[in-house]
Amino acid sequence: AQSVTQLDSQVPVFEEAPVELRCNYSSSVSVYLFWYVQYPNQGLQLLLKYLSGSTLVKGINGFEAEFNKSQTSFHLRKPSVHISDTAEYFCAVSLGGFQGAQKLVFGQGTRLTINP
C-alpha cells in the first residue's frame, strides 16, 4: 500500500522568501506524484504532477517540485512567495497504470502562511 507523509503541518514564511514544502512517500511500485493546493473557501486545484521523464516538474504560479526516487521524496518549492500563496498544500500519489492516475492517496496537508 502507498502512503504519503508531509513533514510539516504548518509553514510560516515572509513574503518574497523562498519556501520548500516536504513530501515523502512509500510504495513498492512506481507511482504518479501530485501536488494540489486549496485556497480558502475553494476546492482542490492541481499545482503540478510527475508521471515520468524529467524529475524536475514545473507547475502553475511559479511552483516546482523535484522527484527523487532514491529518497522517495517529492518536495515542492517556490523561490519567492506572495501573500496570495497562502493556502493548504497537499501531496498525493497514485498507482497510475492503464486505468490512469485516478485513485489518490493524500498526505496530511501543509498549511502555508505568508507574512508581510
Added chain:
Amino acid sequence: EAGVTQFPSHSVIEKGQTVTLRCDPISGHDNLYWYRRVMGKEIKFLLHFVKESKQDESGMPNNRFLAERTGGTYSTLKVQPAELEDSGVYFCASSQPLGGQGLSETGELFFGEGSRLTVL
C-alpha cells in the same frame, strides 16, 4: 465551462439523522470520485464511479454510507444514520474518460469545493 459543483456547502445535523450530499461533475466526465477529510486529517478516497457503475468502493467506511449515480450524471452520497465521527468535508471529483485528450489521460481530477458536514 462549469466546474464540479457540490451541494450543500455546509450541513449541520443531529446524530441519528440522515443527510444527502450531491455532486454534479463536469459535463462529459465519466469518472466521478468521492473523497472525505475528517478532523483535519488526510483526505481519503471513498469510492469511484465509471458512468453509473461503482468501479471501486473500497474506501466506504461502513454500510451507513450509500452512494448512487443515477444515469451516470450527478451523484449522491447519503449518510444514514449519521454519527459524530462522520463530521468532515466531503469532496467530489471528476475526470474525463480514458483515451481523452491531454491531461485527462494522465488522470487529472477536477475537485469541487466540498460539502462540510457537522454532526452534533
